[in-house]
Amino acid sequence: xxxxLSRTAFAGLAAALLATAALAxxxxxxxxxxxxSQDATGLDxxxxxxxxxxxxxxxxxxxxxxxxxxxxxxxAIAESWEFSADGLTLTFKLDPNAKFxxxxxxxxxxxxxxFERLLDEATGAAARSNFLSIASIDAxxxxxxxxxxxxxxxxxxxxxxxxxxxxxxxxxxxxxxxATTALGxxxxxxxxxxxxxxxELSVNANWAGGDIAYDGxxxxxxxxxxAILASLRxxxxxxxxxxxxxxxxxVPNEPNLQLNAVPGLAYNVLQLNPSRPPMDNLKVRQAMSxxxxxxxxxxxxxxxxxxxxxxxxxxxxxSDPSTLFCYEQDLEKAKALMAEAGVDGFSAKVIAATxxxxxxxxxxxxxxxxxxxxxxxLEIELMELNVYVDRWLxxxxxxxxxxxxxxTDPYPMYNRYFTKDGNLLKVSNFTDDEIDSLLQQGRxxxxxxKRKEIFQQFEARLTELSPWIWLSTSNIYTAQLKTIxxxxxxxxxxxxxxxxxxxxx
Numbered sequence: 001x002x003x004x005l006s007r008t009a010f011a012g013l014a015a016a017l018l019a020t021a022a023l024a025x026x027x028x029x030x031x032x033x034x035x036x037s038q039d040a041t042g043l044d045x046x047x048x049x050x051x052x053x054x055x056x057x058x059x060x061x062x063x064x065x066x067x068x069x070x071x072x073x074x075x076a077i078a079e080s081w082e083f084s085a086d087g088l089t090l091t092f093k094l095d096p097n098a099k100f101x102x103x104x105x106x107x108x109x110x111x112x113x114x115f116e117r118l119l120d121e122a123t124g125a126a127a128r129s130n131f132l133s134i135a136s137i138d139a140x141x142x143x144x145x146x147x148x149x150x151x152x153x154x155x156x157x158x159x160x161x162x163x164x165x166x167x168x169x170x171x172x173x174x175x176x177x178x179a180t181t182a183l184g185x186x187x188x189x190x191x192x193x194x195x196x197x198x199x200e201l202s203v204n205a206n207w208a209g210g211d212i213a214y215d216g217x218x219x220x221x222x223x224x225x226x227a228i229l230a231s232l233r234x235x236x237x238x239x240x241x242x243x244x245x246x247x248x249x250x251v252p253n254e255p256n257l258q259l260n261a262v263p264g265l266a267y268n269v270l271q272l273n274p275s276r277p278p279m280d281n282l283k284v285r286q287a288m289s290x291x292x293x294x295x296x297x298x299x300x301x302x303x304x305x306x307x308x309x310x311x312x313x314x315x316x317x318x319s320d321p322s323t324l325f326c327y328e329q330d331l332e333k334a335k336a337l338m339a340e341a342g343v344d345g346f347s348a349k350v351i352a353a354t355x356x357x358x359x360x361x362x363x364x365x366x367x368x369x370x371x372x373x374x375x376x377x378l379e380i381e382l383m384e385l386n387v388y389v390d391r392w393l394x395x396x397x398x399x400x401x402x403x404x405x406x407x408t409d410p411y412p413m414y415n416r417y418f419t420k421d422g423n424l425l426k427v428s429n430f431t432d433d434e435i436d437s438l439l440q441q442g443r444x445x446x447x448x449x450k451r452k453e454i455f456q457q458f459e460a461r462l463t464e465l466s467p468w469i470w471l472s473t474s475n476i477y478t479a480q481l482k483t484i485x486x487x488x489x490x491x492x493x494x495x496x497x498x499x500x501x502x503x504x505x
Contacts, residue, residue, distance in 0.1 A: 030214045030503060032484075035228045036241040038355045039196045039221045041386045044179040045166035046118055046125040050389055051266075051405065052356060054163050055241065055495050059201060059217070060101075061166035061184030064092055064111065064145075065157060069490045069497070071314070071408045073157050076209075077106055077167055077185060078145075087152030087446070092145045097208035100169055101189045108139035113170035115147075117178075121423075128423040130159035130412045133443075152444045154451070159412040187212060187499045196221050213486075213502045223355060229479070232257055238484050238503065241495070242477040244358040245305035251479045262489040263306075264476040265313045265406025268297075268357070270350070270367055270469040272399055275429035278343045279398070285466035286326065287337035291374045292367065293329040298472045301362035306474040311414065311459050313406045313473050316448075319456055325464040334374045345375025348398040352380060353388035357403040357474070364401045395426035403474070406492070410455045411443050418462070430467035 038052040045057045064078040078092040098106040115137055118125045133153040138146040149156070159165065167185065172178050182190040187209055188201040202216035220237070222228045225247040231237040233254055242248045242259075251259040272279045272288065279285055294308045310321045321327050326334075338344070350367070352360040361382055368378040378399070383391070391397055407413035415421075417428040419436050438458040445451045463470065476493045483504025488497035 032214050032217045032498065032501060032503060033220070033236065033238045034217050034240065034498075035220045035222050035231055035237045037221070037223050037225050037228060037243060037358070038385060039199075040193075041389060042179065043182050043190075043193075045163050045168065045184075046114075046123055046127075047179070048164070049126045049393070050356065050385060051403070051493065052385070054405075055493070056190075056199065056219075057166065057182070057184075058163040058186070058494055058496060059188045059498070060182045060186045060190055061163055061168065062098075062186045063160055063162060063165045063167065065161045066496065067158075067161045067408060067490070067492055067494075069488050071491060073161050076161075077111075081157070087154075088149050090147040090149065090156060092147075094143045094145065095208050096143055098185050099206040099208065100183055100185045101204045101206055102183060103206055104169065105142070106167060106185050107142040107170075108145045109142070110170045111145045111167055112137045112139045113173050114167045115165075117168070117173050118165065125164065125423070127159065127162060127164040127412070127416065129416050129419065129421050131156075131165070132421055152446065154443060154446045155409040155411040158407060158409040162407075162412075187496075188217060191216075196223075209499065212499055217498070225358065229254075232479055232481065235481065237481075239480045239487070239498070239501070240478065242479050243356065245302050245475065245477070248305065248475070248477040248479070249303060251477075256482055258480050258482050258484075260478045260480070260487060260489045261475045262491055264474055264493055265408070265491045266403055266476075266493065267309055267311070267313050267406060267473055268302075268306075268359070268363060268471040269402050269404060270363075270399060270471065271397075271402050271427070272467060272469065273395065273397055273429050274467050275395070276398055278341065278346055279348075281341045281343065282465065283337045283341035284343050286464075287334045287341065287374060288371060288376065289463070289466045289469050290326040290330045290334035290337065291376075292370055292469055292471075294327065294471050296329075296370070297363055297366045300366050301359045302472065302474060306472045309470060309473045311462050311470050312410055312455060314408050314410070314413075316408070317410055317452055317455050319459060324460060325466070327463075329370075331373055338374055345377070347377040347379065349379045349381050350399040350401060351388060351391055351397045352382055352401040353385045354382055356385050359474075360401045360403070363471070367401070392427060393424075395429050406473075408492075410458065411439060414458075414462075415439050415443070418467075428467055430465075432461070432465060434461055435465070 040053040040056040041050045045061045062076045066076045068074045077098045079095040080093045133149045135150040136148045187207045189204050191200045199219040203212045225244045228240045310324045312318050352364045364380045416424040442454045486500040486502045
């Protein structure tokens, strides 16, 4: 409401001045000045995997539903939904006010086309395997979508609450412009994008989610987060995404700044490549897990900001990590396992991206030191994020230091990597019949207590087989001028809370 009144007031004032005097001043846009260190790597919401891309695209696009700050599923484009009694049909009613930024109403045809694109292997959709239970989609009228499922799928709604399941216009799919032109129904419109430099967004006047109290967002890409802090100090930036915990710890010392910190669902992990020797040997992978001191990595690389975790980071399913395989460093056991494997040390390369997360290099160095204790010589390969993402998606690495996104449900969080139909199976290079079975059992089970029991078995099995070595979760930080108010942080790291922000005077 403020935006519309403000624009009207400025327009009226300008008109009055033009009518009565020669001097007229143009209306001044009220923009939120934002900064982050890592820019988006692409515009296709279905294909992007980097956090930096998703943070931008979630300001432009909307899924059918989203997670609120309590991690509950709430309406977005859909105003309501209902599963059939047998769990084989999921019916959505769309918000009749939902429109794309060009003014076109979001219809069931757009939803149907979006999910058919997601399911098309040629799209390379990041979350495709989360939706393989969808057998067909009906659009009986413009405001109703019916998903017909091949089996009950308890976490399907959670999977849909992702920008990787964004609804894009059917016409954009038809003309092939999804990856080049951002046209969504979200709160903002991307007016310009200078990669690795700057983005300009304006408020989407057609957004059905309510009024926004400013006119747009100007995003500056500042790769050095100390420069972001300096910009905040100087009052040149209103709001910033902070990834480096060391920089975050400096914010509370600034009298004009506020730090927002919340424990995240994303997890830091050392991904092994079990398709390459000697990581194809279970005892070698287990030896590496036993050789790692997770708390030392957390304290050294993340300055203690976060906590040691197993694979399940969501509060509803997380268990005590001390119960998991070799979660306390045990060098003697590690050396014994290496001896049992018949491996007397080896050399390997570990890839890490610069900037996302900024602690990746430090984590790799601590791991390099710890694994040297059992004769493993690690060479660290640092590379730009877009190069890293390509190598990561192709599974082209011996080991990778990664920060992977979390979900509120274990199935959509891990099926992409560890089921035989997983569309990110190249990233893990690992399958196991029991893991596959447990994920499938958890997918169809609707009883919460039984689901938790199933996924605790899954977590124990996964850490014992050690295809990856889970390390810790991190805090999610944003920083802002104290004149900014209303931002709502979330464990998912979403910046959707910017829609609630009010700028100071």
